Amino acid sequence: MSEAMPLLEARDLVKTFPGVRALDGVSLRAYRGEVHALLGENGAGKSTLLKALFGAHRPDSGTILVDGEPVAFAAPSDAIQRGIAMVHQELSLVPQLDAVHNVVLGREDARAGVISWRKARKEALPALAKLGFTASPSTPVGRLSVAQQQLVELARAVATGARLIIMDEPTASLTTHESDQLFAVIRQLRDQGVAIVYVSHRLPEVLDLADRVTVLRDGSTVAELERSAVDGESHLVRLMVGRELDAIGLPRTREPGEVYLEVDELSVPGMVHDVSLAVRRGEIVGMAGMVGAGRSEFALGLIGALPSHARGVRIGGRPRVIRNPGQAIAAGIAYLPEDRKHQGLDLKLSIASNVTLPDPPGVLGLLDRRKQREVAARVMADLGSKTAVRAAAGSLSGGNQQKIVVGRWLLRDSDVYIFDEPTRGIDVGAKGEIHRLMRGLADQGKAIIMISSDLPEVLGMSDRILVMRRGCIVADVSRADATEEVIVAHAAG
Numbered sequence: 066m067s068e069a070m071p072l073l074e075a076r077d078l079v080k081t082f083p084g085v086r087a088l089d090g091v092s093l094r095a096y097r098g099e100v101h102a103l104l105g106e107n108g109a110g111k112s113t114l115l116k117a118l119f120g121a122h123r124p125d126s127g128t129i130l131v132d133g134e135p136v137a138f139a140a141p142s143d144a145i146q147r148g149i150a151m152v153h154q155e156l157s158l159v160p161q162l163d164a165v166h167n168v169v170l171g172r173e174d175a176r177a178g179v180i181s182w183r184k185a186r187k188e189a190l191p192a193l194a195k196l197g198f199t200a201s202p203s204t205p206v207g208r209l210s211v212a213q214q215q216l217v218e219l220a221r222a223v224a225t226g227a228r229l230i231i232m233d234e235p236t237a238s239l240t241t242h243e244s245d246q247l248f249a250v251i252r253q254l255r256d257q258g259v260a261i262v263y264v265s266h267r268l269p270e271v272l273d274l275a276d277r278v279t280v281l282r283d284g285s286t287v288a289e290l291e292r293s294a295v296d297g298e299s300h301l302v303r304l305m306v307g308r309e310l311d312a313i314g315l316p317r318t319r320e321p322g323e324v325y326l327e328v329d330e331l332s333v334p335g336m337v338h339d340v341s342l343a344v345r346r347g348e349i350v351g352m353a354g355m356v357g358a359g360r361s362e363f364a365l366g367l368i369g370a371l372p373s374h375a376r377g378v379r380i381g382g383r384p385r386v387i388r389n390p391g392q393a394i395a396a397g398i399a400y401l402p403e404d405r406k407h408q409g410l411d412l413k414l415s416i417a418s419n420v421t422l423p424d425p426p427g428v429l430g431l432l433d434r435r436k437q438r439e440v441a442a443r444v445m446a447d448l449g450s451k452t453a454v455r456a457a458a459g460s461l462s463g464g465n466q467q468k469i470v471v472g473r474w475l476l477r478d479s480d481v482y483i484f485d486e487p488t489r490g491i492d493v494g495a496k497g498e499i500h501r502l503m504r505g506l507a508d509q510g511k512a513i514i515m516i517s518s519d520l521p522e523v524l525g526m527s528d529r530i531l532v533m534r535r536g537c538i539v540a541d542v543s544r545a546d547a548t549e550e551v552i553v554a555h556a557a558g
């Protein structure tokens with residue numbers, strides 16, 4: 066690969082937040098026509114680095130060079146002017162507007178307050194088409210899939226003529242199939258000479274896509290490697306974590322007990338059609354399928370968060386009618402939602418308060434703060450977060466914020482657990498810990514449903530796999546018969 070001048074280079078960047086040195090001498094070089102993967106555990110400093118490159122954070126010290134020339138970005142607009150675009154993980158689209166308007170957002174030519182839609186279409190449609198955007202360009206983007214929304218964000222970057230596109234975990238909410246589509250687009254941009262810097266916790270895809278890899282640990286660059294110098298996933302894991310990790314997959318230690326959760330013909334109008342299933346005590350049932358197959362909708366219907374009707378739901382042999390999430394909790398069902406952004410994290414409150422939110426420890430309504438901190442500290446440490454639990458939740462990295470929500474549900478004492486994408490956005494080390502805790506719950510006799518788009522996770526963790534397609538269960542595959550090919554074939558139909 067070229068030893069030419071990097072399009073963008075960061076040297077020895079330092080960035081401190083009160084009490085935390087988020088970047089502690091980070092370096093990174095991005096070249097034209099290369100896909101550069103940025104790796105590291107939760108809290109390693111990836112997002113902080115990207116924000117510094119995009120002018121959203123001002124580093125305390127260090128240098129950023131564009132085309133070999135030092136720059137000092139005061140704001141993202143300065144970065145955009147130098148041809149740098151960022152696709153945020155929390156998509157920054159306006160949900161009520163259609164794709165065309167989102168692509169040209171903030172750059173429309175307004176004439177006496179009248180915007181030239183014709184010009185907007187002329188600019189946006191080719192960019193969208195080039196990226197394989199297949200939805201209607203006049204549908205409000207809020208109604209599109211995450212994958213299609215991401216393409217709109219990318220189209221916006223492309224339309225600004227960006228030479229460097231920064232992406233923070235673009236595939237975190239995508240299925241394998243959707244990620245593949247995004248990768249095709251990324252490769253196309255790369256072949257046109259665009260530089261791409263992207264963050265991912267999914268190592269197989271990194272090996273597949275990246276030309277160069279930078280690994281951060283505790284705010285420092287520990288390695289910059291060309292793809293050809295990377296010796297498999299375990300090499301990357303060692304660089305990130307500093308030790309070897311076990312493969313995914315925890316065999317159960319006891320045979321499943323009696324059937325505990327029984328769902329008979331549950332439907333969510335328009336989304337889920339007559340889904341029946343049974344989960345035994347001690348069993349982890351995986352639910353695979355594409356995004357939009359109705360897996361989360363099934364769970365939301367079951368707990369009464371979406372309008373649903375069923376012929377019957379029995380828990381521990383007792384018929385139950387669940388009309389709202391409160392009744393679900395009372396019936397002993399804990400649901401870890403997929404959409405963790407809106408799961409009541411109060412970013413201003415402490416980590417401890419957030420973890421113990423559903424049932425704060427104490428007696429007669431008096432909060433036992435010491436116990437609260439103890440309980441929270443234990444589960445967060447188990448999940449690999451090093452931040453003191455008195456700190457505000459908002460001061461955590463994206464992945465560590467997810468751990469709060471996961472920890473909260475792991476702490477609930479329920480009989481049925483539904484985990485929806487439990488390890489999305491969570492680094493490889495903590496992922497193994499979540500798997501261990503899930504298996505532990507099963508071994509205590511809990512009935513567990515795990516919805517996951519991470520196939521190795523589904524294959525490694527599930528005692529049995531249900532595949533959903535278009536709102537129906539289309540296959541029930543035993544652990545012994547399950548392979549990636551079998552699952553994908555059922556999911557795609």
Ligand SMILES: Nc1ncnc2c1ncn2[C@@H]1O[C@H](COP(=O)(O)OP(=O)(O)OP(=O)(O)O)[C@@H](O)[C@H]1O
Binds near residue numbers: 107463
């Ligand atoms: N606004 C902030 N205030 C205080 N500390 C912060 C703030 N933003 C980030 N940090 C801290 O800086 C460190 C790096 O966070 P960063 O978000 O860059 O991690 P990351 O590598 O992106 O992790 P993840 O994989 O979880 O997204 C963490 O210790 C985090 O708690």
Ligand SMILES: [Mg+2]
Binds near residue numbers: 111113462463464
């Ligand atoms: Mg991050």
